Amino acid sequence: MTIRDAIKTGTLFFDGGCGTSLQAQGLRPGELPERWNLQYPDRILALHRAYLAAGAQILKTNTFGANPLKFDKTEHKAIIQAGAALAKQAVADCADRFVALDIGPLGRLLAPLGDLGFEDAVTLFAQTAEIGAACGVDCILIETMMDSLETKAAVLAAKETNLPVLVTNTYGADGKLLTGATPAAMAVLLEGLRVDALGANCGLGPKQLLPVVQELSGATALPVIVNPNAGLPQMVGDSAVFVLSPEAFAAEMAALFRAGATLLGGCCGTTPAHIAALTKAISPLASLSRIVTPRTLVSSYAQVLELGKAPVVIGERLNPTGKPRLKEALRAGDMDFLVQEALAQQNAGAQALDVNVGLPELDEPTLLPRAVTALAAAVPLPLQLDSGDPKALAAAMRVYNGKPLVNSVSGKQESMDAVFPLVAQYGGVAVALTLDEKGIPETAEERVNVALRIRAEAMRYGIAESDLLFDPLTLPVAVDPQNAEITLEAVRRLTVLGLRTILGISNVSFGLPDRETVNAGFLARALETGLSAAILNPLSSTLMEVAARGGGAEYKLPELSQAAEHEETGSLSQAIERGLAGRAETLCRALLETEAPIAVIEGHIIPALDAVGRGFENKTVYLPGLLLAAEAAKAAFGVARKKLPSVGEQSAAKTIVLATVRGDIHDIGKNIAAALLENYGYRVLDLGRDVPPETVAGRVLAERAPLAGLSALMTTTVPAMRETIALLRKHAPQTRIMVGGAVLTEALAAMLGADCYAADAMAGVRFAEQVFANVPRGTF
Amino acid sequence: MITRYQASAAEVAVSSEQALHYAGQGALPPSRELADLLASCLVEFSGVAAYRAAALEVEIMRTGAGLTLGPLYVESKDLSAHLEGCDRAILFCATVGGEPDRLLLRYGRQQTGRAVLLDAIGSAAVEAWCDKIVSNLAKGRILRPRFSPGYGDFALSCQGDLLALLSAAQTTGISVTAAGMMTPQKSVTAVVGIQAAMIEERR
Numbered sequence: 016m017t018i019r020d021a022i023k024t025g026t027l028f029f030d031g032g033c034g035t036s037l038q039a040q041g042l043r044p045g046e047l048p049e050r051w052n053l054q055y056p057d058r059i060l061a062l063h064r065a066y067l068a069a070g071a072q073i074l075k076t077n078t079f080g081a082n083p084l085k086f087d088k089t090e091h092k093a094i095i096q097a098g099a100a101l102a103k104q105a106v107a108d109c110a111d112r113f114v115a116l117d118i119g120p121l122g123r124l125l126a127p128l129g130d131l132g133f134e135d136a137v138t139l140f141a142q143t144a145e146i147g148a149a150c151g152v153d154c155i156l157i158e159t160m161m162d163s164l165e166t167k168a169a170v171l172a173a174k175e176t177n178l179p180v181l182v183t184n185t186y187g188a189d190g191k192l193l194t195g196a197t198p199a200a201m202a203v204l205l206e207g208l209r210v211d212a213l214g215a216n217c218g219l220g221p222k223q224l225l226p227v228v229q230e231l232s233g234a235t236a237l238p239v240i241v242n243p244n245a246g247l248p249q250m251v252g253d254s255a256v257f258v259l260s261p262e263a264f265a266a267e268m269a270a271l272f273r274a275g276a277t278l279l280g281g282c283c284g285t286t287p288a289h290i291a292a293l294t295k296a297i298s299p300l301a302s303l304s305r306i307v308t309p310r311t312l313v314s315s316y317a318q319v320l321e322l323g324k325a326p327v328v329i330g331e332r333l334n335p336t337g338k339p340r341l342k343e344a345l346r347a348g349d350m351d352f353l354v355q356e357a358l359a360q361q362n363a364g365a366q367a368l369d370v371n372v373g374l375p376e377l378d379e380p381t382l383l384p385r386a387v388t389a390l391a392a393a394v395p396l397p398l399q400l401d402s403g404d405p406k407a408l409a410a411a412m413r414v415y416n417g418k419p420l421v422n423s424v425s426g427k428q429e430s431m432d433a434v435f436p437l438v439a440q441y442g443g444v445a446v447a448l449t450l451d452e453k454g455i456p457e458t459a460e461e462r463v464n465v466a467l468r469i470r471a472e473a474m475r476y477g478i479a480e481s482d483l484l485f486d487p488l489t490l491p492v493a494v495d496p497q498n499a500e501i502t503l504e505a506v507r508r509l510t511v512l513g514l515r516t517i518l519g520i521s522n523v524s525f526g527l528p529d530r531e532t533v534n535a536g537f538l539a540r541a542l543e544t545g546l547s548a549a550i551l552n553p554l555s556s557t558l559m560e561v562a563a564r565g566g567g568a569e570y571k572l573p574e575l576s577q578a579a580e581h582e583e584t585g586s587l588s589q590a591i592e593r594g595l596a597g598r599a600e601t602l603c604r605a606l607l608e609t610e611a612p613i614a615v616i617e618g619h620i621i622p623a624l625d626a627v628g629r630g631f632e633n634k635t636v637y638l639p640g641l642l643l644a645a646e647a648a649k650a651a652f653g654v655a656r657k658k659l660p661s662v663g664e665q666s667a668a669k670t671i672v673l674a675t676v677r678g679d680i681h682d683i684g685k686n687i688a689a690a691l692l693e694n695y696g697y698r699v700l701d702l703g704r705d706v707p708p709e710t711v712a713g714r715v716l717a718e719r720a721p722l723a724g725l726s727a728l729m730t731t732t733v734p735a736m737r738e739t740i741a742l743l744r745k746h747a748p749q750t751r752i753m754v755g756g757a758v759l760t761e762a763l764a765a766m767l768g769a770d771c772y773a774a775d776a777m778a779g780v781r782f783a784e785q786v787f788a789n790v791p792r793g794t795f
Numbered sequence: 796m797i798t799r800y801q802a803s804a805a806e807v808a809v810s811s812e813q814a815l816h817y818a819g820q821g822a823l824p825p826s827r828e829l830a831d832l833l834a835s836c837l838v839e840f841s842g843v844a845a846y847r848a849a850a851l852e853v854e855i856m857r858t859g860a861g862l863t864l865g866p867l868y869v870e871s872k873d874l875s876a877h878l879e880g881c882d883r884a885i886l887f888c889a890t891v892g893g894e895p896d897r898l899l900l901r902y903g904r905q906q907t908g909r910a911v912l913l914d915a916i917g918s919a920a921v922e923a924w925c926d927k928i929v930s931n932l933a934k935g936r937i938l939r940p941r942f943s944p945g946y947g948d949f950a951l952s953c954q955g956d957l958l959a960l961l962s963a964a965q966t967t968g969i970s971v972t973a974a975g976m977m978t979p980q981k982s983v984t985a986v987v988g989i990q991a992a993m994i995e996e997r998r
Contacts, residue, residue, distance in 0.1 A: 122970045680980070
């Protein structure tokens with residue numbers, strides 16, 4: 016029997032703790048246990064044999080920490096080969112005993128929370144997986160993973176070997192991974208990636224893992240693994256020990272078995288005695304089969320969203336069509352703007368967000384994954400990756416931290432040939448447009464027929480109908496009044512067939528006046544007909560009210576947070592000084608009724624800002640107050656600028672390039688500087704954090720920026736700052752350079768060759784004023 | 796053996812005053828608006844904070860120019876001076892979890908005031924968490940204040956050694972970037988000296 020068959024058909028037992036068992040044999044803290052494969056192979060072999068004798072059926076190789084970041088190439092390979100050989104030697108004469116290549120975390124957090132690139136992580140994992148696969152292991156166990164994105168990188172690497180892939184994550188006392196993923200979110204992500212089994216290990220004891228196992232069993236049809244510690248460590252005398260006895264461990268494990276886990280073993284603190292007790296306690300129980308109905312699930316790092324129950328609202332606003340400000344942000348690579356647009360839609364009640372970055376002049380396969388990475392790291396809603404370019408979809412699906420909606424595939428053979436392999440590889444729910452080579456069918460019946468053909472083709476890739484969301488296409492009623500009826504009839508027929516449906520709402524009113532009313536009416540009809548998901552503008556309260564009614568009691572509109580800022584008296588200047596953004600916006604709008612925009616800016620906003628800035632310098636206002644005032648001023652600027660005759664009044668000569676230097680992932684100081692400089696009217700190009708010197712120099716040159724600001728927090732990144740300054744001096748000698756950050760001092764800044772040490776954000780503003788006072792327009 | 800700790804947000808009290816101090820609020824009391832925003836940030840932070848830590852008690856040996864803290868050899872005059880009169884030490888690492896870092900990504904550039912407060916709350920929280928662990932480990936003994944890599948001549952590179960010793964990737968999820976920064980951002984490694992019993996008696 017292969018391990019794939021074995022895990023599908025019944026209960027299997029893993030071995031128990033390795034590191035803690037080796038500590039009992041003298042492994043010292045900080046000593047790398049994997050080296051024992053070469054130093055004390057007899058001890059490792061004896062441990063494997065003890066676990067086999069206890070009834071374990073899957074042995075983990077002693078390779079948990081064997082990765083190319085910890086060991087040099089030769090030792091890395093030798094340790095894995097020895098580890099695999101020892102486990103294989105142990106099972107050599109046993110039938111139906113398996114060896115799992117054990118892969119643990121790399122010990123570096125992935126970007127953007129850490130600094131390790133996603134593809135770098137895949138490559139590192141692949142090196143371990145390839146060596147193990149060549150040794151003839153039966154499967155790969157990826158374990159103790161605390162970050163969902165790193166787990167995905169490991170799975171993609173492991174899948175390349177074509178071996179069965181088993182995955183267990185380590186959940187904290189809060190029931191989540193270190194970086195926030197819930198058990199259900201992990202189950203959805205991993206099932207999408209087509210792993211063979213998934214579960215939990217380490218961190219907690221069996222009792223504490225019960226809710227995790229319950230959540231996993233409810234969210235996946237795959238076999239569930241659980242390898243807990245021997246309880247929570249407790250202090251006995253001077254040292255902490257795992258206190259759960261073998262019998263108590265086995266008793267608690269029985270509850271996990273009843274909750275649906277069928278692959279059972281142990282982690283830290285468990286011994287062959289624990290596994291012996293476990294196999295004795297569980298074996299007599301009949302193998303339980305879980306009945307799991309297929310559901311349509313997508314996920315983000317944090318949340319799982321089900322389609323096909325209450326209707327789901329997908330926000331449409333992350334799409335540059337007709338949105339000049341978003342176009343500008345995409346061209347500038349300003350991902351923070353995208354994050355704020357996403358948050359606005361989330362606050363308005365959107366449950367997922369469509370992301371489209373298609374602009375003719377931009378390279379979508381580069382930009383879409385970048386946007387998706389930035390959004391997925393900061394916003395907890397699942398994303399709908401929207402592109403007509405399969406290369407862009409592939410790149411974004413690969414790095415997406417979850418199981419996405421994929422928009423879209425159609426009944427055209429070329430489209431299915433391109434998109435379905437991606438869904439099979441990376442996981443996702445595909446939005447299937449009911450059109451084919453002949454175009455959009457004119458009748459509902461024909462559109463349903465196209466849907467059924469798409470479903471049949473998807474099955475060839477192992478994609479279930481629960482991973483398809485059919486879009487019978489909304490066409491403008493202005494073109495033909497029958498258009499809406501045909502679409503709705505198609506929704507009805509697809510729903511009767513038990514299929515999930517989705518529609519973009521706003522196209523129905525194309526070319527008509529009062530589009531919102533038309534959209535609302537169409538949405539209401541579609542929801543009554545059984546529509547599963549609507550792509551719409553969640554900032555329209557009319558549409559959101561309709562969506563809320565159509566969704567029944569489960570669906571609630573979020574409370575309006577703006578209501579908290581109650582009516583008050585006071586001037587615009589006062590609102591800015593007190594940091595009331597909502598109030599500043601309202602007052603600014605009122606002032607614009609009677610005053611010219613430029614008068615409002617120069618007569619009210621800038622004086623208020625100056626007053627706060629001086630207050631900060633005189634220590635009557637502190638940093639939080641300064642920043643809140645800056646945000647309020649920004650809100651007021653936003654209103655006033657809309658009334659200005661033309662955009663682009665910020666001349667290119669007022670451009671400042673800001674960056675946190677290479678290797679530094681702390682950017683709060685740089686963000687403070689950017690917020691204030693923008694307020695003072697400068698065009699800030701924020702390159703973000705961990706920025707290589709060449710990127711800074713390249714951008715400064717391309718923008719002909721008279722001023723660059725660099726930030727570094729720690730001594731370890733000072734060399735990167737020195738390097739960046741040297742490169743700027745070489746290629747852009749006219750550009751002045753200011754530096755800031757916790758590690759810097761006036762003296763250090765001078766030593767590095769900077770023109771200015773900005774001790775705080777206002778110091779940066781003052782230096783900028785000085786620099787730009789000396790830059791005659793157009794001379795740079 | 797390494798002791799592991801976990802706590803939920805409810806178990807660690809984060810001081811508003813301390814958070815405001817880290818945010819640079821100086822001596823002035825906060826305005827009503829700032830107090831409201833701080834309260835809302837505290838709620839948001841406690842919704843995602845997940846405290847983890849690991850600790851190991853070791854013997855201190857003095858060897859020539861350096862110190863041996865269990866299996867860890869350190870050359871640092873400042874640490875040596877700080878541990879004068881101690882015969883044992885607690886090595887530990889602690890974090891508030893990775894999700895608070897997402898809040899900084901979420902609000903970083905567009906809602907900088909909020910981001911600064913959340914960052915400050917994270918600093919106050921990890922300090923409070925460290926204090927809680929250390930007091931738990933004291934068990935009636937007199938402890939010296941925490942001393943972290945990067946203080947004085949205690950090399951920052953020792954951070955990686957401390958984390959390896961504590962199996963931090965497995966026990967807490969704390970790791971170090973290529974440039975030597977800890978992730979999650981709000982993480983601490985430190986050495987706490989335990990005063991030798993003799994000195995305790997003399998006092």
